[in-house]
Amino acid sequence: MSDIRLEGVTKRYGTFAAADSVDLSVTQGEFVTILGPSGSGKTTLLSLISGLNRPTAGRIFIGGRDVTNATAQERNIGLVFQSYALFPHMTVLENVLFPLGVRKIGGAEANRLARDALKLVRLDGLEERRPSQLSGGQQQRVALARAIVFKPDILLLDEPLGALDRKLREELQVELKQLQRTLGVTTLLVTHDQEEALSLSDRIMVLDKGRTQQVAAPTEAYLRPANRFVAEFLGIANFVGLPDGGQGLVRPERVRLSANGAANGSGKPAKVVEAIYLGQMVRYHLALEGAQSIVAAVPFLGTAHAPGEQVMVSWDSADIWPVT
Amino acid sequence: MKRRSFVAAAAALPAVSILSGTARAQSKEIRMIESGGASGDSIQKGYIDPLFKKTGIKVVRESPSSLGKLRALVESGQTSTTLFELGSGIVLQAKKLGLIEKVDWAAVNPAAMFPEAKNEYGFGYQYFSTIMAWRKGVKEPQNFTEFFDSKAFPGKRCLPDYPHYCLPFALQATGVPIDKLFPLDVDTAFKKLNEVKKDVAVWWKAGAQPPQLMKDNEVQYSICWSGRVVGDPAFGVNFAGGKSDLSFIAVVKGSKPEDKAAAWKLFYEMSLAENQAKAAEVISYTGPSPELDALLPKDKLWQFPTSKQNKAVQYFENAEWWAENGEAVNKKWEAFKLSL
Amino acid sequence: MRTAGRPAPRGPEDDDAMTRSNGFSFIAPLLVLMVVAFNAPIVYMLGLAFWEKGRGFTLEHYEGLAETPVYLRVLGNTMRIALIATIANVVIGYPLAHWMRSLGSRARMFAIALVVLPFWVSILVRTYAWIVVLGNGGLVNRFLQWSGLTDEPVSFLYNELGVTIGMANVLLPFLVLPLFAAMVRIDDRLLQAAASLGAPPRTIFWKVYFPLTLPALAAGALLVFILCLGFYVTPAVLGGGRVPMISNLLDTLINQIPRWEQASAISTILLIVTLLIFAAYRRLDRKASA
Numbered sequence A: 001m002s003d004i005r006l007e008g009v010t011k012r013y014g015t016f017a018a019a020d021s022v023d024l025s026v027t028q029g030e031f032v033t034i035l036g037p038s039g040s041g042k043t044t045l046l047s048l049i050s051g052l053n054r055p056t057a058g059r060i061f062i063g064g065r066d067v068t069n070a071t072a073q074e075r076n077i078g079l080v081f082q083s084y085a086l087f088p089h090m091t092v093l094e095n096v097l098f099p100l101g102v103r104k105i106g107g108a109e110a111n112r113l114a115r116d117a118l119k120l121v122r123l124d125g126l127e128e129r130r131p132s133q134l135s136g137g138q139q140q141r142v143a144l145a146r147a148i149v150f151k152p153d154i155l156l157l158d159e160p161l162g163a164l165d166r167k168l169r170e171e172l173q174v175e176l177k178q179l180q181r182t183l184g185v186t187t188l189l190v191t192h193d194q195e196e197a198l199s200l201s202d203r204i205m206v207l208d209k210g211r212t213q214q215v216a217a218p219t220e221a222y223l224r225p226a227n228r229f230v231a232e233f234l235g236i237a238n239f240v241g242l243p244d245g246g247q248g249l250v251r252p253e254r255v256r257l258s259a260n261g262a263a264n265g266s267g268k269p270a271k272v273v274e275a276i277y278l279g280q281m282v283r284y285h286l287a288l289e290g291a292q293s294i295v296a297a298v299p300f301l302g303t304a305h306a307p308g309e310q311v312m313v314s315w316d317s318a319d320i321w322p323v324t
Numbered sequence B: 001m002k003r004r005s006f007v008a009a010a011a012a013l014p015a016v017s018i019l020s021g022t023a024r025a026q027s028k029e030i031r032m033i034e035s036g037g038a039s040g041d042s043i044q045k046g047y048i049d050p051l052f053k054k055t056g057i058k059v060v061r062e063s064p065s066s067l068g069k070l071r072a073l074v075e076s077g078q079t080s081t082t083l084f085e086l087g088s089g090i091v092l093q094a095k096k097l098g099l100i101e102k103v104d105w106a107a108v109n110p111a112a113m114f115p116e117a118k119n120e121y122g123f124g125y126q127y128f129s130t131i132m133a134w135r136k137g138v139k140e141p142q143n144f145t146e147f148f149d150s151k152a153f154p155g156k157r158c159l160p161d162y163p164h165y166c167l168p169f170a171l172q173a174t175g176v177p178i179d180k181l182f183p184l185d186v187d188t189a190f191k192k193l194n195e196v197k198k199d200v201a202v203w204w205k206a207g208a209q210p211p212q213l214m215k216d217n218e219v220q221y222s223i224c225w226s227g228r229v230v231g232d233p234a235f236g237v238n239f240a241g242g243k244s245d246l247s248f249i250a251v252v253k254g255s256k257p258e259d260k261a262a263a264w265k266l267f268y269e270m271s272l273a274e275n276q277a278k279a280a281e282v283i284s285y286t287g288p289s290p291e292l293d294a295l296l297p298k299d300k301l302w303q304f305p306t307s308k309q310n311k312a313v314q315y316f317e318n319a320e321w322w323a324e325n326g327e328a329v330n331k332k333w334e335a336f337k338l339s340l
Numbered sequence C: 001m002r003t004a005g006r007p008a009p010r011g012p013e014d015d016d017a018m019t020r021s022n023g024f025s026f027i028a029p030l031l032v033l034m035v036v037a038f039n040a041p042i043v044y045m046l047g048l049a050f051w052e053k054g055r056g057f058t059l060e061h062y063e064g065l066a067e068t069p070v071y072l073r074v075l076g077n078t079m080r081i082a083l084i085a086t087i088a089n090v091v092i093g094y095p096l097a098h099w100m101r102s103l104g105s106r107a108r109m110f111a112i113a114l115v116v117l118p119f120w121v122s123i124l125v126r127t128y129a130w131i132v133v134l135g136n137g138g139l140v141n142r143f144l145q146w147s148g149l150t151d152e153p154v155s156f157l158y159n160e161l162g163v164t165i166g167m168a169n170v171l172l173p174f175l176v177l178p179l180f181a182a183m184v185r186i187d188d189r190l191l192q193a194a195a196s197l198g199a200p201p202r203t204i205f206w207k208v209y210f211p212l213t214l215p216a217l218a219a220g221a222l223l224v225f226i227l228c229l230g231f232y233v234t235p236a237v238l239g240g241g242r243v244p245m246i247s248n249l250l251d252t253l254i255n256q257i258p259r260w261e262q263a264s265a266i267s268t269i270l271l272i273v274t275l276l277i278f279a280a281y282r283r284l285d286r287k288a289s290a
């Protein structure tokens, strides 16, 4: 188990910087998510950390050791690819045995480790199948088992759930979290799905165009984003004017709604444009005066405002976070 | 080509029904499969063109010819091809297999011919010789004893990859005169070949190989077809002990009478010395007329298989003996080849 | 998979049956053509050795082969040469295809064109071109002698070496093209995955890359081997007639002597050997992909 430190890590393809002076510090056993839109350099970053790629500039430390120029072989990192990258000519068991064989672990010992890893990802019984005979979720678990079976210092997961359907994804998110806790392995997960990032990790790093935008705990980044990009990327953002002329962020959950002319009817009048039921919540799209629109998420308590209805909206000034 | 012959056949049909019984009916176009190359061109210039001029009969050529092709033709029952070129040994085989028709020599009514050319089953139209040749500048052998003596005549050899070519020459090297070659003493011949095989760089399958190899100086001496080397200043040749052989044109079994009638007309043209002289302008092989020498250029008489000075020093292929013993000898030949 | 108890909808099934029968009626003429044009002559050829006009069934031609095994020895020699040529092809072709995979797309096209080029050159011209290059007075020997590496010309031609070189040249595309296609299909991420799991380059090659190319390599090598068995021109010219091959023997037996029955018996054995090799390959292949 080990910690990761990136210092000014840069990867250029020609003049284009896929990763641009990235700094990151991950403590031992921590679960950090790298979040960013497609093409923001997430995979590039993982390939640099895993040693499949060399940075153009900057240094990488694992467990305090400078591994910037070490090969993948010398790093002992478990990497799960976006596409799983299972060996098609090997069975599930052979896939999981592969990293053990490389480490000269064989025989009964290897078999025991491999079967344990498969049990951990709940794939026992499928040892003799080929990857092509498995569902996407099962393939994903094989990739996971293969990446953890050799007790890596670090686990890197590149959009591990990206290709799965929603229900399966939510199920596996929980499993992944539990697994990480059980193993206590330092984990870096890459995703472009903000919900996944918020629900899984101890901290998140938001990435855009190869540059770090913010590194913070999920709630911190959600409520107090470092900039407009982070604010907008992490969920729905309402921007309101501030007295000093700047802009402030109010999350939908912090917006209050009351019927027009109600007793405590402070705030601004608005018209309901759309009301979307999300189970326990209703999401309102509202039009304020001056064509400004605002989104509010309100607990559903049996009745809701209909589109066209006039309401009053308000929020606490303490819930406004200034952004630049 | 196919369509034209079909049209011709269709056009001939009503004529047959009207004139049936009169053997005079005769096709305006027949087809021939010959061995191709300059030899085919010589047939065109020497015989087909004169025939067309005189009678309007067209002969369409196609190549190459092989016994396998002939057998396939006959066994498939087709009658579109009338004439087929065959080597002297193959004529015997084809006759035995019933693949060719007898020649109606009375209908052909040929001019004077060497007797061996006037075969019951074919027209021996072209004499060709297999002789020793060398690259100019090396020591020149006078006979096959010298040819195979690589100590006195150093250099690489190129020999035919065919037992019926090699064995009689090897036997001559042991002192057997050309009139005593057959029945062939196969074992003595092989013994000689075993002695000289280390000097043989290439065993040729295609007649184009030996002159090319001599030009490239890959080999210095070869046994090859006379037509490929005579007249080329790069080579010396000697007909002594050479093999004289005949190519035949035969009539495919089951040919229609009117096609055969046209074929006899062509055979007649082939027997004329003046036509044979035209053919010899294209290739240094000669027709079967004893009067041909007089019509050939005097300075080139030494190049031709049948000119008096050459015919006398060569032996004539013994096709009967080979038909009898060919397969057994071939087995030994393959074993010999495996020992190389 | 249909769930038990739930009646299957009829429509799609009928559709299926219809397209199937339609499909068959479409290819039926082609099938008949194939059978008539290719298979019937083969059966006829095979039958020649067993059946003689007026005598009926006979095994004497096979007995003849067993008694004078020289023809079988030629067959064995052919197999040996074919094997050597195939191995030479693999040794040259595999690295070549692997190298081509690493090229950029433009360079790849160029390399493919170069590999395929021999297809467009007549086999005779190509074979004679080798004489110009490798002959005693050829480019290579002139260079060797000029540079003082040898005094005497080296005999590249008119021996088994010449045949092997010629065959390898002619048949290289048959091996390289399928192999190259298979190599290009290999996802780089598989190799990266192996590296990330701690495998050194050697292990990545032998445990991941090579096994993934093995089916194409086997298929290509098999194809080359079978084509080698039937080679005629190259052994005759570049082997200087010193390397007896079965196709030359068959030519003699068909067109010279002629003993079609004997040729048929040899061909049958050749066909059976080829089919056996093919069957063994299929077995291995199925095992590998099971």
Ligand SMILES: Nc1ncnc2c1ncn2[C@@H]1O[C@H](COP(=O)(O)OP(=O)(O)O)[C@@H](O)[C@H]1O
Residues within 6 Å of the ligand: A013, A017, A018, A036, A037, A038, A039, A040, A041, A042, A043, A044, A045
């Ligand atoms: N080998 C490469 N050569 C050139 N550009 C590359 C290469 N690999 C990645 N890139 C570019 O770097 C950027 C980041 O890629 P990547 O790290 O795969 O993004 P992400 O995983 O966040 O979607 C993309 O614009 C991509 O086109």
Ligand SMILES: [Mg+2]
Residues within 6 Å of the ligand: A042, A043, A044, A082, A158
């Ligand atoms: Mg990616």
